[in-house]
Every structure is written in structure tokens, then in C-alpha cells.
Amino acid sequence: MKELTISSDAPGERLFVLGNEAIARGAIEAGVQVAAAYPGTPSSEILETLAGVAKELDMYVEWSTNEKVAFEVALAASICGIRAMASMKHVGVNVAHDPLITAGYIGAKGGLVLVSADDPWAWSSQNEQDNRYIALQGYIPVLEPSSVQEAKDMMADAFKLSEEFRHLFMLRSVTRIGHARSDIVLGKISRERRKGQFTKDRTWLVYTPREARINKPLMLERFEKIKKRVNTLVYNQLKLADRARLGIIACGLSYSYTLEAVKWLGIEDKVSILKIGTPNPLPEELVIKLLKSVKEILVVEELEPFVELHVKAIAGEHNTPVKIHGKDLVPVVGELSTRRVTEAIAHLTKSKLPVDFAQLDKLEQETVPLLPWRPPALCPGCSHRASHYAIRVASRRVARDYGQEVEPIYPGDIGCYSLAYNPPQEAVDTIICMGGSFGIANGLAHVVDAPIVAHLGDSTFFHAGIPPLINAVYNKANITMVILDNSATAMTGFQPHPGTGYTAMGDEAIQLKPEDIAKACGVKFVEVVDPFDLKKATETIEKAIRFDGPAVVVSRRLCAMIEQREKRKRKEKVIPYYIDQDKCSPKCNACIELLGCPAIIKQDGKTIIDSSLCTGCGICAQICPYKAIIEERE
């Protein structure tokens, strides 16, 4: 028997998948023809999955340069009658916000779905924004799954709903959906393939003030129809318990926690539960039914009190004397868990807690001090370690000329190099958003008197680094912009980008060079260095900082993880380094304290290199004051 895969047309069969694969599968079942995205945790695997089967299933799939372009690519396909989607992490939706809000006015022709992968507790993000609020602002209906299976089902249905109402839909995933694993029951795959057709329709597609005024009422009409329809959608379910005092309204994944919590407390028959799969718009009729049948309500949802505020508004409108709880008992910060939901429900039902959580908290408090701090680190052989070292040495040299107290400022960005905010690098002073390093540097240049060295990666440069670079030229910001070019979108899993020379679907592409772009934008100091040549890299960066005007240094060296992988393929041996204990001064620790490479460790008071981790980059050998670090050549 042939093993089942994500593209198997095997309705009824069960497949074990990652949540993001399930979302991709839903789109495949719906016959999606165009998918675009920019990588970002926890969303990347959606497009990766689609890219892997694009040719087989006759779809067009691309990694776009950023989320705005990705959404526009999908919107254009929809306008031409094609089923299309864009997927992105929650903060990526901010980048796509501009076309997104007007897309609400346009609606959709071919089914159009935006997947927003929210990240409660900001596991791999700069904030924990709740994109249901963006959807609210744009009159975008939201489907929010309670499980991986439902994520698949909702995604498939979202395209149909989008076409039924000629409106775009949002699927709101969260980390614990996209990065959850589960078995799913497969549905049938639609093999319908449409031909795109662009029909000129000024009133629908050209947004001058006139069209905005014409289309907004039409959008509101569509939204009203959707509002009625959600009351009968299978994703919203009301289960009334006989004479229940408490009603629980559980949105999305919170529904799973709620089911476990009431079971744990043994009160399954004593509470009414309204499962919400469409937080925007809410199924008002079901909410009113619940409000009229209970004395108290608990709204359970991740992050902001979105459903809670709307339920309160509905209750107010209908004069129901029900006490409504939500964020007073369920945390607004971080992820929910069965424990957090159990505690809230136990409080309202005066139930006995099934586990002595206080005892567990005490145990945790006793345990934490015993544990080592284990932050993620730049990999052994990572070129960013060398680049950051060069940046620090060069900028400190220049800072001395500014005065004794002056320290260089390092605006940082989003990518693996964010990890250099940890010791021993501590070479990142701001992280705000994609491309924010160059933008913030622009502003700093006009208000502080210190060397300003901003850095971002190659993929981030193409995503959002070019406009602030042009701005620096135009507005004469005297800053140094270092592009840490490891030829990969490494943080999210090595997706291709405009600098890699190939596309999501594996086709060859023109390889763009950041240095060519910088020159074309009018930067007068542009140099390319190899960070593994520390001396040259440091000197070049120093020159760039001393240069009067914006300067660009491209620090180029392939991502160590890719290089190791390629070496293995070529059967090329890695030659590690070792420390000659006769030359090493055990009290020196320069290699450890300046580089923090996971391969350099202390053992019985000696500094040694773990040869199983060492990639042979040789950076430590270049900085060792005793020349004690030597390549292991036979």
C-alpha cells in the first residue's frame, strides 16, 4: 500500500500531521490555485507544505518579498476568479494591513482566505497582538479553529464561504494550532482548475474617494448576511445543560481547554457551553439563547477580551441581568492552558480543584533555582557570531574618538541574529519589527552623537530594509548599515528569497545582491566582506563607520547549518579545532567570553573544544591571545 501523504486524494483516511500542514491540506481540498506568503513562525509550514506539492497539483505558490506583496498576489488572483490565499504570522498582517482594509471593500470573486498565525505568549515574536481586532476593523469574518482537524475543515470551507458571500475570510490560527500535531480525517480534493480572467471594473477596483463611498455600504451589506449565516454554521455550537447556573463561551482553541477542564472538574452536565468558531461576527442568536438560560457567563478566549466585549454589548442591548466574566478570571497575557481554564471555572462553580496547583507551584519555585539557564544560541560556526564580533570591535574603536563615555548603538532586527542580544555578544540594542533596525538608525542619526551600526539579515533586507536605506541616503543619515548575508531565511527554516537564486517551487531565479541594490540607491560606501576574515571585516566596518554619510557593509558567509548539510552531501570532512593545553591559559577565557560558542566548553577547569560540535570556522583561533587554538589536521 502506498503511504498516505498530504496530497493523497483519500477521503476518510486518517493522517498524522502538524497543524500548519492541516491548514495547507484544507486549502488543497478546496482546490486553492494561488498561495503566497512570507515566512514567519508559527505560519511558515503552511506555504512550505503547499510549495512541496504545487507542481503535482497544478498550483502557483510563491514566497513573496513581504506580507503586503503576498496578500496583493492572492487578492489579484481572487479578483480574477481564482481561489487564493495568503498566510503570515500575526505581525506580518501589520505589513499587509494597507491592502487588507481596502480588500474588505472589494470582497472576493475567487475564494480569498488570509491565514493569520497569532502567537500568544510571543513564543517567537515581538508581541502578542490579537488579529481579531484587525479583522473587526476591516469587516473581515474570522474562523477560529478549536483543533487541528477543525483548522483543516475550516480552511476548506473558508474558500466556499468566501465565494458564497463574495467576501474575504480570515482563518485565525494560534501557535498551539499551527504547531500542534494530530490525526486528521482527510476530505476529497477538488481538482477544479480555473483560468484567471481580469474584467475591467472601475467602480469595483479603482479606489478613489468615489469608489470608497460606493463600496463601503456594499461591504456592510455582505457582512450583515454573514452575520446571519454564522448562527447556523457548524463551527458554532450551543449545548445547554439542564438548569445550568453557569454558561461558558469558549472561542477557538479555548474550547478544547474548556472541554478538558469541565471533565477534570467532573461537572460536564452542570454547565452550558457555547463553542465559538466565528468570533467575528459572533453568532448572536446563540449568544442570546445562552444569556437567557443562565445566571452567569464565563468567556474563555486567548489574548484580548474580544468575544467578551461583544457578548457584554449583546447582553446590554437585550437587558439580560447576567453577570459576565472573562478577563477578570482568565489571563489576558500568555497562552491559556487546561489549568488556567480549570481554575476560572472552579472559582465560579465553587468546585474542588482536581490537583493541588499551589503545591505544584511550590515545587516549581523550589526547582527553578536548580536549573541552568538554557537560552537558544547562535549555532557553532554561525557567521553572525563573527560579524557581531567585528561590529563590536570596530565600533568601539570609533566610539573612543567621540569621547570617553560614548558607546556605539546597535539597532537590531528580526532573525537568527536577534540571538546576539544574549551574552556574550550583547550587541543588539533595539528589536522592534522587520526592517526596524535601519529605520530606528535613521532617527537616531538626527538626535544622538555616537556611532550607529544597524544590522539585519538578507531576507529581512529584501522584506523591509530597502525603504529605510533609501531614506538614509535621501535624508543624509550618517549611519552604518550591515547586512548579515547568510543566503538564507535561516530562523524560520531556510526558505528561499530573492537573494538565493531559486523560488518556492524550486525554479531558478535571478539572484539579487544587496550590494548592487545599495549602490543603485545612491549609497557611496558599499563593501562586501567575509566575516570569517575577522581582521579585514573589522577594518572595513571601521572605515564604514568613519565614512561621512550612510555606509553599507555586506557581511557574507553561508549559514553554517546549510554549509554543514552540503558538506555532508559532498562527503567532505569537517576539520575541527582543538586547544593546545600547553599554550592555553585556563584563566584567560577570551574565547568563551567573547564568542560564547556552544562548542567551546569548560571541563575540569580546562577550556576545551567539543569536536562533535565544532564546524571548523576558526574564529576562536583568530582571537585567541595565546595562539593556543589549532586546526586538527592529520
Added chain:
Amino acid sequence: MIKEFNILITGVGGQGVILMSELLGKSAVKDGLKVRGSEILGMAVRGGSVTSAIRIGDEVYGPLIPLGKCDILIGMEPSEALRNITYLSKSSLVILNTVATVPFTVSLGQSKYPGLDEILGKLPQASDRVIKLDAAQLAQQAGSLLTTNIVMLGALFSTEQLPINTETIKETIRARFPAKVAPVNIKAFDLGYEVCRQAVK
């Protein structure tokens, strides 16, 4: 019918924790069981703490194991097992690889790594049953240090508490690896199975 069976795998990025949960999940589905799970990868990069939950059964809804409800905790690394102590209850079983992975913050002098005796002294406060093995040594015996995670899977199955058939997981392992390295992995599984079964006895 299995109502709820919770396995928590704890370790360090690069140890193959995610692969273990994939193998377990696939095998469970092959045996007709329902599976849920979730993982946390720190900032998705090497070297950080990693945990992965695999939950089997008809009454499992959420992706995370509730505190105190873990049936078996696999510690790929001693301090990472300890970090997740609050998932244990007295009836939980801990299977511990005793080989430490010391983070670079210890070399930098910014944190301390507890002694193995300290960890083994603390774990029994939560759970009565801790099985220890040197999985790295067994992996090397099998032919590659990279099979440490498969040794631990063997140990897990030797407890005979799992609702998954041992033959099923071995079949999944064989299918997952290229023909050249599959035997090494099966050997690793068998070694873990045997050594741990002796320990259980």
C-alpha cells in the same frame, strides 16, 4: 478504548525530540488511536529547551498535557526533565537519559548545572518511579550517537504501558530512515528496550 495517555518528551534542541513525537504519533494513528500533541522549540533554534507532548485517547482535546497528568516523561537530558517536574504525579514514570548537555551559560559562569544526584534527589518528590539509563552509550553501541533518541523510544516501549504495539513503532522507524541507516536505528531501539526492561524488573 484508551481514554487518556500522556507522554511528555523533554530535551535540548538537536536531540531529536520532535522526531520522537512524530514517530510515536504516526504509530499511534496506524494502530487506530486518536492523537493530539504540541511542541515548543524555544526560538526555533538549536541549543534551547525543547518539549513535545504526545497525547493518546478518545477523551483528549487540548494539545498540552495538564499539570500533574503526565503518564510517562522521557528526559533526554537530566536538567530538562527536572524543568518539567510539575507535569508529574506520584503515578508517573520517568525514563531518564543520565547524560547531561551543559548549556554555554555555565561555561560563561552565568548559571550552574545541578549535579545528577541533585536531580535524582528532586524528581522523587513528584514521582515514585524513575528509570535511568545511559542512552548515549547504548546509541554508540548501536552504531551512532545520533540514535540516542531511538534508544529512548525503545526504553519507553519496554515499560509495556503504551497503547501502541512495539511492532508498529519499529515498522514506522524502518519506514522513516533510509535503508542504510534503518538497521542501526532498530538496533538502538532494541538495546534501549532490553536495558530498560532489565531495569523495570
